[in-house]
Amino acid sequence: MTGFRLADGGRIDRRTKRNFTFDGKARWGYAGDSLASALLAQGQMLFGRSFKYHRPRGILGAGVEEPNALVTVDRGPGRVTPNLRAPSVAIHDGLKAVSQNRFPTLKTDLIAVNNVLSAFFPAGFYNKTFMWPRAAWEKVYEPIIRRLAGLGDSPTTRDPDHYDATYAHCETLVVGAGPAGIAAALEAAATGGRVILIDEQEEIGGGALSDPAQWAWLAEASAKLAAMDNVTVLSRTTAIGHYHQNFVVAAERLTDHLAVNEAEGPREKLWRIRAGEVVLAMGAIERPLVFEGNDVPGVMLASAAKTFALRYGVAVGRKVVVMAVHDSGWRDALALHKAGVNIAAIVDLRRDVASDLIEGARDARIACYQGYAVTSISGGQAVKGVTIALAGFGKGQQLDCDAVLMAGGWTPTVHLWSHAKGTLRWDEAWGAFVPDKTHENLRCVGACAGAWSFGKGLPGGLLPAPKPLHESKAFVDFQNDVKARDIGLAVQEGFRSIEHIKRYTTNGMATDQGKTSNLNGLQIASGVLHRPVTEIGLTTFRPPYTPQSFGAILGHHKEALFQPLRKTVIDDWAASHGAVYENVAQWRRARFFPQGSEDMDAAVARECRTVRSAVGVFDASTLGKIEVVGSDAAEFLNRMYTNPWKSLEPGRCRYGLLLGEHGFIIDDGVSARLAPDRFHLTTTTGGAARVLNMMEDYLQTEWSDLDVWLTSTTEQWAVIAVQGPKARRVIEPLMEGIDLSPEAFPHMAVREGRICGVETRLFRVSFTGELGFEVNVPAEHGRMVWEAIWAEGQKHGAVAYGTETMHVLRAEKGFIIVGQDTDGTITPDDAGLGWAVGKKKPDFVGKRSLARPDIVAPGRKQLVGLLTDDPQAVLEEGAQIVADPNQPVPMTMLGHVTSSYHSATLGRSIAMALVAGGRDRMGETLHIPMPAGTISAKVVAPMFYDPEGSRLNG
Amino acid sequence: MLLIHCPYCEEARPEVEFAYGGEAHIARPVDPSTYSDEQWEEFLYIRSNPRGRHHERWRHSHGCGRFFNAVRDTVTDVFETTYKAGEARK
Amino acid sequence: MVEIAEIAVSAAELKLGTEPVQGDGVRLSHADPKARYSLRARDAKVLAAVIGRALPGKIGDTDGGIACLGPDEWYALLPAGTDLPRVEGLPASVVDVSSRALGLVLEGPGALAVLSSGCPLDLAKMGVGRATRTVFETVEIVVWREAEDRWHVEVWRSFATWLWNAFLAVMPHAK
Structure with missing residues (x-):
C-alpha cells in the first residue's frame, strides 16, 4: 500500500x-x-x-x-x-x-x-532490423509491430456526439488562469475592453489551486471576474494553437466531466478567437531528472506530489524521498510535510543550499543529503527503496521509501509563443528557453515568461551515475520510451542537429510533444556533443498544444451539415419521380429516372431513344450564368473567348471557347447577345465561379478601361432543356410573344418573352443534336414552368432525362465535356475545335500560347472517336490505349479513353479518346489492354450520329 | 487565419473572405504576338518566389470583390502594406 | 479493417423550413419577398440618375434599401415588385437578381451569437444600418444589420437550405 x-x-x-x-x-x-x-x-x-x-x-x-x-x-x-x-x-x-x-x-x-x-531495441531499431527479407515486412513484421505499437485504440464507430463552434472577438485574450493570468485579466478588464480568460483545468486558479494560502484571494478574484460583463471565463478550455495575427483556437470540453446521463448538448465547443492582445500565462512545467530507474511507478515530479496533497488531499506515499537539484524541491518537501506527508529525506546534488531551506528541513526532522544523487531505484511495479551516492559515484547507500519525488527545475510553457513564431532566448542560469521577441501583439507573464519564484537550481537533467551512459536505463521521454543512452547512440551514429536526433530517437515526438523531455534531451545531446545548447537548437512546437478531438475541429460540419449540397428548384420534382442522383461540383443532379425495375443502362437507353424519337425534358439549371452588361461587352468577350463576338447580332447565340493564357481549354458554353450592350453567358456547372473570377481578374487588372460589368445569374435562372423532334410542339402552347417558327426563330437564336405568364429567355440550342430549346425562367417560377412543360410533354410522349442520358446524347454527336474529354493540357486544335478559333483576331486570352513550339509540334494528343471491334464491348473511361498489344511492359501508351457509353440509338458502343497523333490514325486499329483481355477498337472521327446536323432543323 | 487590410473596404478582414492571386505586377503585354517564345515563357511561368518581401495579388472575393496588391513577408507572413490595383509598386 | 457506418443523415434530407423558428432569445424566419438588383457603375451619379434613387457613397453603408458592397457595386433590396429600369447606352449595369437569393432574418438578443458562430467578422462592432458581403463558414452571404437585434442575411438560393439548418444547429447553444 x-x-x-x-x-x-x-x-x-x-x-x-x-x-x-x-x-x-x-x-x-x-x-x-x-x-x-x-x-x-x-x-x-x-x-x-x-x-x-x-x-x-x-x-x-x-x-x-x-x-x-x-x-x-x-x-x-x-x-x-x-x-x-x-x-x-x-x-x-x-x-x-x-x-x-x-x-x-x-x-x-x-x-x-x-x-x-x-x-x-535501441534507437533506430525498427529501421535497422526489419530490412530483410523484404517480403516479410508486409506479411510478418508490420502486422506484429502494429499490434505492439500505438497508444490506445482508434474508435471504430461513428461519433454520435454533436460539437459546437464559434468565432469570438476580444481586445484581450489571456491564456492560463493562474495568479499571473487572473491578474492580467483583471487589469485588462478594468479598461472596459472585452476580455476572454481561458484555462484548461476544471476550475481556474492554476498553481494557486495547490497553495491553500492563495484560496481566499482566488475566490475573491474569481467572483470579481464572474461579475464583469466584459469578461468571459472559459475553464476546461485548452488553447490548442496560436495562428497569425492573434487568432487563437481553443477547445472547450462541455460534457465529459459529467455523468453520461447528465450530459446534454454539444460535447465540445471550438472557439476561434481573434484578439487585439494575447497574454500568455501558461506557467511552467517541472522537469524530471534522468537517472537509473526514474520510470518506476512511484517516481514522480515533486510539484505533482504537492498538487495531489494540497489540492486533492492525497499522499503519494507513506515514506517519501525527494531528489532535488533545485530549490523548489525543498519548498515542495516542506509543504508536503506540513500537509501531513512523511518526507524521509531530501537528496540534493548541490552541496550549497540556502540555509533557510536546510533549517526548515531540520525543523521538520527530514534527513538531508547534500552533494548526493540517486543512482538507482529498487522495485519493479512500485518503488521499494532508493540508492544514493555522494556525487553519484561514491559508495551506494540505501534508503527505504515508497515514493521518490524529482525536482529538476522548471521549463516555461512557451508552446503558443512558438506557434506565433516568437523567438526564444536560452537562459543559462535557469537552464531553460524563455520568450524573447515576437512580431505579434503578444506577451508572456508569470512563470511562462521565466519570471518565477521557484528558487534556484542546476541546469541539466542527467544525474551523475556510476554506470556508463550506454548501460543505464535512465529515461528521458517516458511516453516514447527514449533513454538517455538512445540520445548518446544517435550522437555516436553521427546525428548533430536536435531535429535529426529527435526523429531518430523519437524523443519528444509522442502525444505529449515532449513537455517533460525536450529540455532534458537537448541538454544530454549538448553534453555528449560538448557543444552549448544554443548551437544544437530547439525543435519546433506545433499545434495542438494537447491532443484534440476531431469532433471539435469539425464543429457543426458533420453528416448533413458537412458541406452544402446545392439543389435546383426542380430537384424535389425529380425526387418524387424516382430520380437517381449524381453529384456535380456541389450540386446534386438527377442522373436518370428509372421506371419499374429498370437499371441504369435500361433507363438511359429508354431516355435516349425517346429524346431522339419524340422529346425529353432536362433540368439544366446548374449551368453557370453570367450577365455581361456595358458598351464594351462585345469587345470584352472578344478578348476573352477564342472566337469572334463583335459581329454577333442581338438575338443570336454563339458557342464560346475559353482558354487560359497557357492556351489550354478551361471552359465552354453557349452565350447569347440580348442587346448591343447585354450578353447572357453560360459556363459549365463546375466552372461557374472560376470563370467569373477569371473574367473579373482581366476586367479589373488588365482592361479596367472597359465599360463592362459582370453579374452572376446562375441562381437567378432555372433552365429547362426541351430536346427532341417534338420539342417545339411541347412549348408552343405555353409561349407568349415569341414566334417559334423555324424562319423567325432559327437554331442558335435567343428571344425574350413569356412562358406560363412569367418572363423567359428562350434559347434555341441543342446539346443533343436534336431540335432543342432551353427555357430560362426566374428560379422562383422554375418548378411551376417545369410542371407545365411536363404536362404538355405528356401529350407527346415526353420523358424526363438526367445527366447520364445527356452525356450519351452529346457523345453521339461528339460534343466535348470540359474536364472529361479535356484535362487542362488540351488546346482547341487537340479537341478538334480549331473552327472555334478566330483566325483573324489579333489577340484573345491564350492566343500567343497557341503558337508555342510544343503546341504546334506534331504528335500531340488529339480527340478521336473509337469504335470497338466487338460492338457490345463498352470501354472503361480512363483506360490506356496502345498500338502494339504484344509489346512487353512497360508499354508505350498513346493516350486514354475519355468518354464511353453504350448508344441505344446506334445499337453499339461508342467512345472518345485522346490519342497521340490521333487524326492521322483514322481507320487504324488500336488496343486497350484490360485485366480481362485486350479490346481492339478502330479510330474514327468523333461524330457518331447525324453528321450533317439535319436533325437540328426538325 | 490572416487578417488582411482591404484597400477598398479600408478595414482589416479575415483571410477566408479573400482569394490569393499569385505574384503582382506581371502585366499582360499589350500585344503578346510581339513576344518571343522566351519572353512569353517568362510572362507565363517564371515567378520570383522570394524569401522575404513578396509583391502579390489578393482578391476580396467574399467582400467588395476587388483585386488588389500586397507586400507580404514570406517568412513571417506579416503584411507590410496593401494597395489598390493600378497603383505603383510599393 | 475498420468498418465505418453509413452516414446517418444525408445532406439530401435537409429541408428548408417555411415557418419561423423561435429559439431561446433568437428567432429565425424568412424575410418578406424582395426585389433584388445588382447595380454597377464606375460613377455612382450615372447610376443614381438612371434608377432615380440615392446611392450610399461608402462601402458598407446603406441608404433606402440599397447597400454599397464594393467601389463600383451596389445591392438593392427593395419591396417585391419594384421595377428598376434596364440601362442602355450608359456606363452602368442594372441586373435583376430577385430570384438569385433568399433572405433569412435572425432577430433577438441571441441573433448576434448565432451569426458569429460561423461568420468571422467582429459583428458586435458592425453598426446598425451597415451591410457587407462576407461568409458563414464556407457559404457566401450578405449581412445587413437592420436593427440592434435584427440581422437580414442574403444567401444564394441553393445554399439557403444548408444555411437555414446550420443556424438551427447553433440556435440551441448560442449565448
Missing part, C-alpha cells in the same frame, strides 16, 4: 462520493478528484505500460504534461476516447476508465519481454 487519503485538506468535497471503475474494478473518490488523485488515494501506483518496452509506469505529473498514465474512457458506444491523461480526467459517477498498452492485464504484461530484451 502506497498512496492514501490525507485526513484533511484539499479542494475536494469529502461529503460527496463518486463511484467509478478502473479496468473493470469498482473504485471511488470524492467530487473534485481527478482520476489520478482518486486512484492514488486508493493505493494505485501502476497506471499503464510503456509504449515500446511495456515497462510498468505510474503517475509522473499532475497536469497535461503527464506522459505515462494514459487511459481510455468509455462513455458508451461510439464514445470511447483513448489517450486521456489520468490527472486531467475529472471523475464522475459511472466513469469507466481502462488502462492502455497492456496485454493481457496491467499487472501481467506478456510483451514486457521487450523490456528484458531492451538491449536489442
